[in-house]
Amino acid sequence: MSIANEPAPETPGAQTLRRGLSILKLLARYQPEGLGVSDIARKLELNKATAVRLTRTLMDEQFVAQNADTRRYQLGPESFAVGLAAEPHYALQRIAAPHLRALALETGDWLFFSVRHGLEAICLSRESGDIPYPQASLRVGDRHPLGLGAGGLAILAALPEEEAEMVITINAPEIARRYPQMTEDTVRNLHQTARGQGYSVIPGVLAPGFWGIGVPVLRPDGQPLAAIVLLASAVRLGYARQATIAARLQRVSRDLMLAPSDS
Structure with a gap:
């Protein structure tokens, strides 16, 4: 054999x-x-x-x-020296920082910026709001399979359908292992909803009692590079506010791709 x-x-x-x-x-x-x-x-x-x-x-x-x-x-x-050498690859995060900081001050909620890395999303930064920070939520450097968390789900939903299907098939077992309530069917349903409305909503999977809203940051050709996520307590993120926040995040996402780079 x-x-x-x-x-x-x-x-x-x-x-x-x-x-x-x-x-x-x-x-x-x-x-x-x-x-x-x-x-x-x-x-x-x-x-x-x-x-x-x-x-x-x-x-x-x-x-x-x-x-x-x-x-x-x-x-x-x-x-630090190695990080500086790699820094040009994270120029978008540097451009995003003041936008997310302003939005955190405006809303009082937590903002996160994650980038796509293959089949995962990696959190590069977070900006603090005025709500207590949930201990189970993202830290800078955390990585999750695409499809888990508002950022990874937003990136997944922006991929071409065939590619998204492949990613779900590959990532679903690992997602279910880490979060049993996130079955493959659940991921598919959340993906289809996010795909239809243009933003993702995750009801307290990673941080119980807190909801996340995510939007993708898209290249000119439509491919997702990154995601912006707002995290708020469930009582602060009712259905009416979800659409308002999503529209605000989408505006920031578009502004990022129009902003000149200082490199």
């Missing part, structure tokens, strides 16, 4: 690299407060000795730094 299609076993070096990168990704989500080594080990399911060894190696290379007062680990100067 042929085993040509079986994946090669991961080498120790590749496993070490993957674990080190996982630490960097984790710390990116907990900036600027950072994390202690026990928290790193627990969240990544590593034994503490491994977490200490990897974190110290990252410190030696200046990708991680330790706060002298809190003893927590944070991203170091080399991480």
